[in-house]
Amino acid sequence: MNFKNQSRNLRQKLVVSTACVATIAAFGAPAVSALTEAGQSIQNQAVATYNDSLGNTYTAQSNLASVVVKQVYFATLDGDQTRVAASNQTAYFPHVLTNTGNGPDTFTISVAQDNTTADSGDFSNLDVYIDSNDNGVVDAGEVLASTVTLAAGEKVSVVVAGLIPTATDGQTFGSTLTVTSANGTIEDITTGKGLDGLDGTNEDTVTISGDAVLSVIKSSVHDEENNEITYTVTVSNTGNIAATDVSIFDGIPAGTTLKAGSVLYSGFGTAIDPLDLDADNDVLGEVALGIDINGDNDLLDTSEAQLGIDLDGDGVLDGTGKDGVYGFDSALAPGSSVNLSFTVEYDQSLLGAGAEIKNTAHVSADLDGDGLTNEGFISSNTTLSISPQDYSVDATDTGVGEDDTVNDGGDDDGAANDIQEVATAQAGELVLFKHVITNTGNGTDTFGLDIANQTNFPAGTSYTIWNETGTVQLLNTNGRDGVDTGPMASGSSLTVLVKVQLPSGSGSVAGTSTYDLIATSSEDPSGTPSSNATQGRLLEIVAPTVDLSNDTADNNALLNKDVYNNDAVAVTTEVANPGDSVDFTLVIQNDSQVADSFQLGAGQSFIGGTLGSLPAGWNVTFRDPSGTIVTTTPSIGAGATLTLTATVSIPSTPTQSLADREFVIDDNGNDTVDTNGDGDGDYAIFFRVASVNTGASDIKLDAVDVSAREDITLFQDNSGQIQPGGSIDYPHTVRNDGNTVEAVSLAAVSGTTGWSNNVLIDTDGVDGPDTPFAALTTGDTLYYLDASSNLVAGTLDANGDLSLESGESLPFIVRAFAPTSAPNGQLDIITVTADFNLGADTVTNVDRSEVVNSQLRMTKTASVDASCADIATDNLGPDVGFTGASGTAAPADCVVWQVVATNTGVDTISTIDITDSIPAYSTYAAGTLRICAGNAGQGVTEACTFTQLTDAAADDEGTYANQDIRYTLGQGANEIITNGELASGQSVTVRFSSIVE
Structure with a gap:
């Protein structure tokens, strides 16, 4: 078969070939693996749950531990290049240096003459440049490469430019590109590490030819806003003879499609018509084009694998044909060139952020004028475009989990309406809201989570964000403000649990309470990063409840057992004697949704919501199941119960333990409790429990019927x-x-x-x-x-x-x-x-x-000297008149005791001896012995003059010793009364004071 003739049928033709669009799965992931960024803090916090002896569940969090990711240094350099060039021309060798480490690194770039195999001499001039536009040649304004600093994952294109001296066909010239880093090795990803088998180098070789030499330069312009890339292929003949049967073919990059009407061309002559390809031959291949693309002397190759060319740049030689654009020129004279340009479009969401879009053009031609195109294809530099990241997030409710009776984070309205609803919760309860955060952008992103715009929640409400199961609290993973989701792949969703802790003492709250959970992109560099909000809504906050009853619980949170209705009806009545004690069994059922502790109280009345005091002399003690006296319960779990014993002690004092009691006990004015119907009034004992946290309380009425004791x-x-x-x-x-x-x-x-x-x-x-x-x-x-x-x-x-x-x-x-x-x-x-x-x-x-004819009449009376204020006066300062029952005296008051001795007989009496003792519950007030001749009377002003006596014996008429008091009148005494005698009708008055204990 004459290949040359077949190919001539394609003279000056340009064709656009479009087959099925490659999918994102075929395109694959970016070439650079994503290592965790150096300096990133990796934090961890453990959470433990445990139960106490009463079955209450508690959560404990550990401290926050963290490690910082260490920087590791990796880089790649690709790869060894070969070129064909004419004498006295510049040969260009493009290379790509990629920082594959996890942090920034600085690289030194240099180029030297010669390599392992080339030995014809040196380039006249040899330099390496930064290839700013990635077109594989040195353009005006591009600078020499010496050192470059690359961020993690960043690439830089460089191009080695060598000016070839005067040379003959077949001579070779070589160069060695060397890249070093002070921190790590640069991997040469050429197969077998290239000509020298070493890392850190690429060795380039150019062979001198007197035939046609085609330079294939590829450039691209990336319009990220419109998701378009425009490619331009320039084929120039820098050789000595014309190149004939020049075929230019360029595959549409994987993940993109050709934009209609975008193909432009120049330099192909004036009679260029589209190549008509039928539906069965619409891909780049030797059958469709009729040329030997890969120079293997047949026209049978239709797939990438057969051609040996990665047409769509996905890194895989597929067994299928690929869409592409194609141009043909029968002859390209020395010094002339042709241009082919086209535009492709892509879907950001399908490609994903950071996807590498590679494109390489290929040329097949007869370079030596032998009529055959078996020299093999010539490839351009490879352009690299990166799919930009689209930042987008969706924060929603779950729309499922409808159950008004369970606080499990589910959506009680059961509707996907961007509102996660909880029907009701109690003050002090931990309310759970689940929300779904979805990365609707096209790349991995981390989303900061903020609670904002809280309305109607009581002061003191706290908000925390956890994983879906509520076992691990979310942390700040990227060192920026606030809690975040951690990295989320494109299209992935994360269910988070917002825990809203209501303050325990807020009571019921009317109306709906809401908050917004706002998810904001952490990677979006714009001034207004992408964000989205979803709402948490609590329809009602109710006061928690507790149920206090005797003996057994009702196990029904909606029922209040043994409720008191202001009716003076006691639930339990115990009969007791004065001085005895009785026990009441109390069952406390925590009907709230949170563990709670309750203060214990008892009183004789409950009026206006206030628990009165116990009756005078009465006492109540509460004991837990172990017998320990308590005044406050331990924490009782939600729905759990605790049984206590209340011991009521009845005083033995009759006035404090009446057999028939009347006392106003409630708001209805009831004053008699006689639930057992025995006809007498019983002592009302109200028992009350009140939460120390939430305000939940309950009260019930029991009674004690004190047995009668007549005395x-x-x-x-x-x-x-x-x-x-x-x-x-x-x-x-x-x-x-x-x-x-x-x-x-x-x-x-x-x-x-x-x-x-x-x-x-x-x-x-x-x-x-x-x-x-x-x-x-x-x-x-x-x-x-x-x-x-x-x-x-x-x-x-x-x-x-x-x-x-x-x-x-x-x-x-x-x-x-x-x-x-x-x-x-x-x-x-x-x-x-x-x-x-x-x-x-x-x-x-x-x-x-x-x-008797001789008669001494003794009259004993008492008065009070408040606070013993007048204890030093002659008359001891009585505040009130003297009586046989002098009223009341407070502790630390003085009681002034008076005895009037009167001779009521007809005969004179003598040798009078008056004795007394200090009464119980008082002590003698030292120095208070007093005496006067006559009847002092019963008033506060005495009718005779008192004399102060000493407490010592044998010096006057008075003596105090060992709680005994003695006054002596008559023979041997220091007499005030003449001759120690009392005539008929005469009196003597003595006084002393004792201090009330």
């Missing part, structure tokens, strides 16, 4: 002397020492014929008992002392009895009368009785009266 005390037994026909008053007090209300009836019966008595009651509140009890009728007023010793008025009931409540007392006098005929030494015994408990019980005192 009336009558005191005191008395004795005295009386003259015939005279009288004597004996003081008594009847007091209710039980815990019930008692009706008391009084009586006094003389035991000796002729003797009589009256029981005197105070009916006007002035100067003590003054009216015979027997003279009173139903409804008459009488005065008695309440439980605090205050004088109060009461009335006589229909049975002639006085009702005394617990702690109340009635002072009264039994006045005894002796007949005028009573002989000296006669004794009368009066039996004084107080009947109570409906007459079933009686208490008795005895008053003994003896008839």
